[in-house]
Amino acid sequence: MKLDGKVPPGNLAEKWVKYKSSMPLVAPNNKRRIEVIVVGTGLAGASAAATMGELGYKVKCFSFHDSPRRAHSIAAQGGINAAKNYQNDGDSIYRLFYDTIKGGDYRSRESNVHRLSEVSVNIIDQAVAQGVPFAREYGGTLSNRSFGGVQVKRTFYARGQTGQQLLLGAYQALERQISLGTVEMFNRHEMLDLVTIDGKARGIIARNMLTGELERHAAHCVILATGGYGNVFYLSTNAMGSNVTAGWRVVKKGALMANPCYTQIHPTCIPVSGEYQSKLTLMSESLRNDGRVWVPAKKEDAVAIREGRKKGVDIAEADRDYYLERRYPAFGNLVPRDVASRAAKVECDKGHGIVATGHGVYLDFADAIQRYGSSAAHSLGLHNPNKAKITELGEAAVKERYGNLFAMYEKITGEDPYKNPMKIYPAVHYTMGGIWVDYNLETNIPGLFALGECNFSDHGANRLGASALMQGLADGYFVIPYTVGTFLSNEIRTPKFDPDAKEFKDAENDVRDRLQGLMDIKGNQSVESFHRRLGKIMWEYCGMSRNAEGLTKAMKMIRELREEFYKDVFIPGTRDELNPELEKAARVADFLEMGELMCKDALDRNESCGGHFREEYRTPEGEAKRDDENYTYVAAWEWTDTNQDPILHKEDLVFENVELKTRSYK
Amino acid sequence: MKLTLKVWRQKNNNSKGQFESYQVEASEHMSFLEMLDVLNEDLISNKKDPVAFEHDCREGICGACSMVINGQPHGPMKGTTTCQLHMRSFNDGDTIYIEPFRAQAFPVLKDLMVNRDAFDRIIQAGGYISVNTGGTPDGNAIPVEKDQSTLAMDAAECIGCGACVAACPNASAMLFTSAKVSHLALLPQGEVERQKRVLGMMKQHDEEGFGRCSNVTACEAECPKEISITNIARLNREYLSASIGSEKMA
Numbered sequence: 018m019k020l021d022g023k024v025p026p027g028n029l030a031e032k033w034v035k036y037k038s039s040m041p042l043v044a045p046n047n048k049r050r051i052e053v054i055v056v057g058t059g060l061a062g063a064s065a066a067a068t069m070g071e072l073g074y075k076v077k078c079f080s081f082h083d084s085p086r087r088a089h090s091i092a093a094q095g096g097i098n099a100a101k102n103y104q105n106d107g108d109s110i111y112r113l114f115y116d117t118i119k120g121g122d123y124r125s126r127e128s129n130v131h132r133l134s135e136v137s138v139n140i141i142d143q144a145v146a147q148g149v150p151f152a153r154e155y156g157g158t159l160s161n162r163s164f165g166g167v168q169v170k171r172t173f174y175a176r177g178q179t180g181q182q183l184l185l186g187a188y189q190a191l192e193r194q195i196s197l198g199t200v201e202m203f204n205r206h207e208m209l210d211l212v213t214i215d216g217k218a219r220g221i222i223a224r225n226m227l228t229g230e231l232e233r234h235a236a237h238c239v240i241l242a243t244g245g246y247g248n249v250f251y252l253s254t255n256a257m258g259s260n261v262t263a264g265w266r267v268v269k270k271g272a273l274m275a276n277p278c279y280t281q282i283h284p285t286c287i288p289v290s291g292e293y294q295s296k297l298t299l300m301s302e303s304l305r306n307d308g309r310v311w312v313p314a315k316k317e318d319a320v321a322i323r324e325g326r327k328k329g330v331d332i333a334e335a336d337r338d339y340y341l342e343r344r345y346p347a348f349g350n351l352v353p354r355d356v357a358s359r360a361a362k363v364e365c366d367k368g369h370g371i372v373a374t375g376h377g378v379y380l381d382f383a384d385a386i387q388r389y390g391s392s393a394a395h396s397l398g399l400h401n402p403n404k405a406k407i408t409e410l411g412e413a414a415v416k417e418r419y420g421n422l423f424a425m426y427e428k429i430t431g432e433d434p435y436k437n438p439m440k441i442y443p444a445v446h447y448t449m450g451g452i453w454v455d456y457n458l459e460t461n462i463p464g465l466f467a468l469g470e471c472n473f474s475d476h477g478a479n480r481l482g483a484s485a486l487m488q489g490l491a492d493g494y495f496v497i498p499y500t501v502g503t504f505l506s507n508e509i510r511t512p513k514f515d516p517d518a519k520e521f522k523d524a525e526n527d528v529r530d531r532l533q534g535l536m537d538i539k540g541n542q543s544v545e546s547f548h549r550r551l552g553k554i555m556w557e558y559c560g561m562s563r564n565a566e567g568l569t570k571a572m573k574m575i576r577e578l579r580e581e582f583y584k585d586v587f588i589p590g591t592r593d594e595l596n597p598e599l600e601k602a603a604r605v606a607d608f609l610e611m612g613e614l615m616c617k618d619a620l621d622r623n624e625s626c627g628g629h630f631r632e633e634y635r636t637p638e639g640e641a642k643r644d645d646e647n648y649t650y651v652a653a654w655e656w657t658d659t660n661q662d663p664i665l666h667k668e669d670l671v672f673e674n675v676e677l678k679t680r681s682y683k
Numbered sequence: 684m685k686l687t688l689k690v691w692r693q694k695n696n697n698s699k700g701q702f703e704s705y706q707v708e709a710s711e712h713m714s715f716l717e718m719l720d721v722l723n724e725d726l727i728s729n730k731k732d733p734v735a736f737e738h739d740c741r742e743g744i745c746g747a748c749s750m751v752i753n754g755q756p757h758g759p760m761k762g763t764t765t766c767q768l769h770m771r772s773f774n775d776g777d778t779i780y781i782e783p784f785r786a787q788a789f790p791v792l793k794d795l796m797v798n799r800d801a802f803d804r805i806i807q808a809g810g811y812i813s814v815n816t817g818g819t820p821d822g823n824a825i826p827v828e829k830d831q832s833t834l835a836m837d838a839a840e841c842i843g844c845g846a847c848v849a850a851c852p853n854a855s856a857m858l859f860t861s862a863k864v865s866h867l868a869l870l871p872q873g874e875v876e877r878q879k880r881v882l883g884m885m886k887q888h889d890e891e892g893f894g895r896c897s898n899v900t901a902c903e904a905e906c907p908k909e910i911s912i913t914n915i916a917r918l919n920r921e922y923l924s925a926s927i928g929s930e931k932m933a
């Protein structure tokens with residue numbers, strides 16, 4: 018199979034504009050007859066469904082949530098990037114493009130990333146018009162902050178709830194279309210298979226989660242916006258329901274899974290505290306604007322803290338190792354996520370960790386509180402304020418910026434982060450890998466598109482903070498409404514598809530058999546216990562650092578676990594009723610295959626890049642060592658059979674505008 | 684810690700429910716939902732039907748979790764969703780009653796799960812600004828006063844959980860509705876549709892079977908996002924002036 022990225026010709030800055038204006042269109046009267054299925058109502062799906070509805074397509078939109086507003090995007094905290102240069106600090110579309118390519122460790126497609134940067138500015142305008150209450154300056158203009166891996170302030174935010182506010186904007190636009198009748202919404206419906214007719218995507222099989230009934234839905238094309246697969250690790254910052262099933266099902270129908278091993282481990286999450294734990298909580302990257310990361314320089318201090326004999330505040334300034342500032346003076350605490358996470362692991366592996374498990378470092382706001390406090394005292398005209406007053410003012414300033422995050426931290430840990438430094442550790446957060454798509458966001462199955470986190474397109478081997486929201490909304494509002502025309506303009510004479518056609522019935526029967534098969538196992542172990550065990554294998558061998566031996570071992574362990582699952586899983590209840598355990602079982606079954614593919618991909622990529630760190634490939638200073646000679650490609654995997662090796666297809670990445678360099682944040 | 688749980692079990696909307704008693708061993712570091720996970724793992728290992736409850740983000744933002752704990756929606760801690768409530772708020776030996784959110788407009792689906800589609804329909808009735816994608820002015824072309832924007836954001840923080848309804852003796856959804864009306868009415872972008880919005884949303888609110896507010900203020904006390912009741916006052920003002928406005932137009 019030859020992979021064609023369908024990148025339009027022309028120079029980088031003009032590609033999208035030219036392509037857009039020469040793209041085939043579907044006339045309004047034809048749009049009314051064309052049916053489109055959108056699966057997912059996160060930022061990508063809700064924005065796509067709403068916009069396609071506005072354009073006049075007949076949209077059917079699906080979500081396993083009870084309301085579109087509850088999609089996982091709701092949880093995004095820190096912000097969204099856009100190359101507005103409102104701060105006059107030298108930002109530009111090119112700089113955002115360059116930062117994203119570099120941040121992704123030169124493993125993404127130039128053309129896609131440039132388009133993303135171009136439309137980023139439109140997203141902010143759109144969100145403001147919808148009433149998204151972004152943070153403002155006193156003059157009434159929009160406020161910005163910095164995120165990791167960049168040296169400008171281009172991140173727009175709404176307190177620590179940027180994802181919530183952006184999603185509510187898209188959700189409201191979607192609800193408006195629902196009220197106008199252009200979009201039909203199917204809540205609590207889980208897509209369990211794709212239906213293809215003559216090689217083209219023409220519908221889905223969805224399970225009504227309240228009744229257990231399987232439904233056949235036909236359309237002219239299918240758009241997936243089903244989010245990331247970080248929950249393959251069991252513990253992650255993703256919502257509990259996030260899963261790979263939609264993506265994995267289309268892979269089983271012939272779509273390709275690209276770069277599955279590229280996983281983002283976020284450096285600042287609340288550390289794991291016990292076996293019972295069901296998920297991990299992110300402390301937004303925005304905190305690294307003001308928080309300083311450190312561990313005790315002396316091992317004996319770390320031991321004393323772990324044993325509860327000392328506290329962070331007891332450690333003298335001179336005995337603290339602000340290791341990010343020490344190792345990366347140019348970017349300091351704001352190095353990209355992969356770099357910050359690995360650095361934390363290095364310190365903890367050396368024995369400097371500060372929580373009982375050994376896996377934790379400090380994120381300290383004491384300096385920021387003093388700095389903000391002094392500045393506030395100054396602007397209030399207080400001369401010689403005492404330390405208590407400064408601290409009080411400083412805490413208020415920090416509260417205004419990060420109040421909800423601090424409150425969340427305190428609720429979970431029971432500790433006051435204004436008085437004691439936060440304890441944090443890296444955790445699985447985002448998956449850069451995903452369904453392979455071309456420039457049109459179309460998969461190799463004609464008529465099947467993938468948007469948002471579920472595709473692989475824009476972030477290479479590492480995503481910069483605040484760029485997922487940007488990508489989801491770029492794809493949904495400003496890319497797919499155009500590019501879908503490249504497929505649909507050839508379909509204007511295609512009549513509606515009949516959901517009673519053989520292809521639909523066969524697919525429905527397959528799904529029914531699969532679910533019944535799971536019910537019939539009637540073993541002794543819970544779904545959750547298998548998921549937890551899979552997560553442990555993935556974290557141990559395919560997590561923050563990987564090596565050939567471990568990955569080989571992990572693949573074997575996953576295969577054995579999968580066998581055990583199909584022999585011994587127990588699912589209570591029946592297939593035809595509301596049954597959350599059955600829902601989970603079907604998802605874990607898919608994770609058990611996806612996990613193996615991730616290890617396979619990681620094993621195949623004999624280099625370190627971005628979030629993929631192979632211990633065998635590192636520089637003398639311990640930094641990731643790429644092999645541009647041999648690995649400047651997208652690894653797109655074709656699934657054949659569970660018992661056979663998947664087939665690797667390569668899309669070579671061509672860099673015409675950016676020179677490949679060793680990433681340095683020193 | 685050892686706990687006795689009295690959990691509402693109900694097979695579906697057509698069947699009658701009742702409390703069932705369970706013993707569970709939990710640690711104070713667990714979240715409330717992790718404690719229920721332990722119960723469910725135990726039920727499953729005994730081949731019994733686990734307790735169905737809604738949850739997703741488990742960090743207090745998606746609004747999925749919804750249960751009444753010892754008579755309080757989202758439990759005893761102020762400004763906290765059930766998923767963020769931790770067992771350190773309880774004592775060894777406690778008996779805890781767990782029920783679904785109860786309201787005519789929120790029919791029980793199973794155990795602790797209820798149907799909250801009515802909230803989506805209230806939003807459909809006008810909880811938006813009618814702009815299509817594209818063709819919008821530059822973000823900085825519409826300055827918004829910082830304090831005004833802060834107030835709008837305070838209201839916009841509503842997570843659509845429905846605790847306000849469960850807390851209210853009238854099962855009123857006016858705190859939820861007022862949060863959206865306020866969010867949009869406080870911003871210049873929301874000005875154009877201000878009257879139409881409040882009339883449409885309140886009409887739908889009433890049609891769904893939610894009661895009207897009679898100033899009990901239980902909603903504000905139980906709201907996990909501490910949405911202020913002043914929003915209801917604003918809703919009432921908006922509603923009144925819109926009603927007068929629409930009479931004039933008629």
Ligand SMILES: Cc1cc2nc3c(=O)[nH]c(=O)nc-3n(C[C@H](O)[C@H](O)[C@H](O)COP(=O)(O)OP(=O)(O)OC[C@H]3O[C@@H](n4cnc5c(N)ncnc54)[C@H](O)[C@@H]3O)c2cc1C
Pocket residue numbers: 056057058059060061062079080081082085088089090091092093094095096097179180206207208209242243244245254255256259260262263299446447468469470471482483484485486487489
């Ligand atoms: C805690 C946290 C904080 C974050 N903060 C930021 C941030 O500050 N800035 C940033 O840029 N990014 C952030 N991210 C990343 C970002 O939130 C996500 O990448 C992004 O929201 C994904 O959006 P999406 O639309 O692709 O998918 P999602 O929001 O995950 O939506 C997936 C949708 O698909 C539906 N779905 C999935 N499978 C099926 C199926 N089989 N059948 C039916 N429906 C299905 C779901 O119901 C849901 O509606 C954060 C992520 C986390 C975990």
Ligand code: SF4
Pocket residue numbers: 840841842843844845846847848858859862905906907908909910
């Ligand atoms: S107003 Fe409060 S209680 Fe009511 S839905 Fe919103 S967040 Fe929940």
Ligand code: FES
Pocket residue numbers: 737738739740741742743744745746747748764765766767
């Ligand atoms: S599970 Fe999301 S708010 Fe509780």
